Amino acid sequence: MNIRIALPSKGRISGPAVELLEKAGIGLTDNSNRKLFSNTFDPEISVMFTRAADIPEYVADGAADMGITGYDLVLEKDVDVEILEDLNFGTTRLVIAAPEDSPIKTKEDLKEIKTIATEFPTITRKYLKDNDIDAKILSLSGATEVAPLIGVADVISDLTSTGTTLKMNHLREIDTIISSSVRLIANKDSMKEKYEKIEEIETGIIGVLHADGKKLIMANVNKNDLEDVKDAMPGMSGPTVSEVYGNPNVVAVHSVISEKEVFKTINKLRKVGARDLLVIPIERILEDIQ
Numbered sequence: 001m002n003i004r005i006a007l008p009s010k011g012r013i014s015g016p017a018v019e020l021l022e023k024a025g026i027g028l029t030d031n032s033n034r035k036l037f038s039n040t041f042d043p044e045i046s047v048m049f050t051r052a053a054d055i056p057e058y059v060a061d062g063a064a065d066m067g068i069t070g071y072d073l074v075l076e077k078d079v080d081v082e083i084l085e086d087l088n089f090g091t092t093r094l095v096i097a098a099p100e101d102s103p104i105k106t107k108e109d110l111k112e113i114k115t116i117a118t119e120f121p122t123i124t125r126k127y128l129k130d131n132d133i134d135a136k137i138l139s140l141s142g143a144t145e146v147a148p149l150i151g152v153a154d155v156i157s158d159l160t161s162t163g164t165t166l167k168m169n170h171l172r173e174i175d176t177i178i179s180s181s182v183r184l185i186a187n188k189d190s191m192k193e194k195y196e197k198i199e200e201i202e203t204g205i206i207g208v209l210h211a212d213g214k215k216l217i218m219a220n221v222n223k224n225d226l227e228d229v230k231d232a233m234p235g236m237s238g239p240t241v242s243e244v245y246g247n248p249n250v251v252a253v254h255s256v257i258s259e260k261e262v263f264k265t266i267n268k269l270r271k272v273g274a275r276d277l278l279v280i281p282i283e284r285i286l287e288d289i290q
């Protein structure tokens with residue numbers, strides 16, 4: 001069962017997409033720059049590199065069985081693909097923004113606009129229609145922020161994440177059209193014909209997402225201290241307690257904890273008598289550990 005996955009060839013989401021596949025065990029065997037295709041460690045899985053914006057169409061028409069790209073781009077292309085997972089990177093919002101000195105200050109004021117400049121005409125057109133705003137769309141392919149400054153549009157719709165670009169261009173947010181992040185998508189026919197393999201890939205990726213920000217913490221404790229140690233472990237699944245061979249008074253405990261809890265937990269554990277503490281990175285979690 002051969003599966004082809006479309007990955008972004010450049011831009012901010014390209015590196016993280018490749019890294020996610022690698023962590024899921026689907027490393028690329030030939031990732032030299034500018035290659036359009038690569039095989040992976042799994043002989044049934046290959047990847048193709050294209051612009052992020054083209055991935056929704058390639059997946060929809062079956063040129064690729066699966067893809068990794070932004071939700072904004074899937075909506076903009078208005079194609080029918082299966083959205084499998086939110087991959088939690090490339091997080092951004094498509095917003096309407098107006099110059100700081102413009103009379104357009106609130107969503108209600110948008111009724112007054114004549115032109116809106118955007119790289120996302122499809123999504124923006126739908127927003128205008130849903131909100132009864134009668135304005136012309138100026139479709140641009142980048143640097144949308146300059147449009148109001150040079151007088152070709154009253155407002156823009158553009159992506160923002162930190163807000164720096166809007167601020168630098170003296171633009172003020174008026175409304176959020178959509179929130180977006182990177183998604184794992186699949187072709188609908190492939191979902192039927194190659195479900196088993198697609199599910200394997202999805203499971204591998206989910207495992208990496210679950211492991212994100214988690215550590216395995218291990219320690220030896222005297223049996224007498226076990227209750228205190230259990231209380232000190234914020235454990236998502238436990239803690240798990242195992243016998244230490246040859247030492248009947250000591251047990252080993254381990255637990256999966258959030259990275260943020262590590263410092264506090266180690267200190268607590270030491271105070272209640274835990275020793276031989278280990279904090280270990282986790283690559284993948286294949287169970288639903290809560």
Ligand SMILES: Nc1ncnc2c1ncn2[C@@H]1O[C@H](COP(=O)(O)OP(=O)(O)OP(=O)(O)O)[C@@H](O)[C@H]1O
Nearest residue numbers: 011012013052053070071072090091092159161180
């Ligand atoms: N400032 C941002 N913060 C987070 N994600 C973003 C940001 N800008 C764009 N993205 C997301 O990155 C994805 C790819 O965008 P795009 O193809 O424009 O790549 P890029 O990193 O902007 O590179 P380039 O525009 O130079 O090709 C889109 O889904 C988009 O939502």
Ligand SMILES: O=P(O)(O)OC[C@H]1O[C@H](OP(=O)(O)OP(=O)(O)O)[C@H](O)[C@@H]1O
Nearest residue numbers: 142143158159160161162163164165166
């Ligand atoms: O809120 P911020 O963190 O400033 O991010 C927003 C900016 O990021 C994107 O541009 P990008 O860097 O992709 O450049 P581009 O316009 O050339 O695609 C987007 O089009 C905004 O201009």
Ligand SMILES: [Mg+2]
Nearest residue numbers: 011012142159
């Ligand atoms: Mg960009």
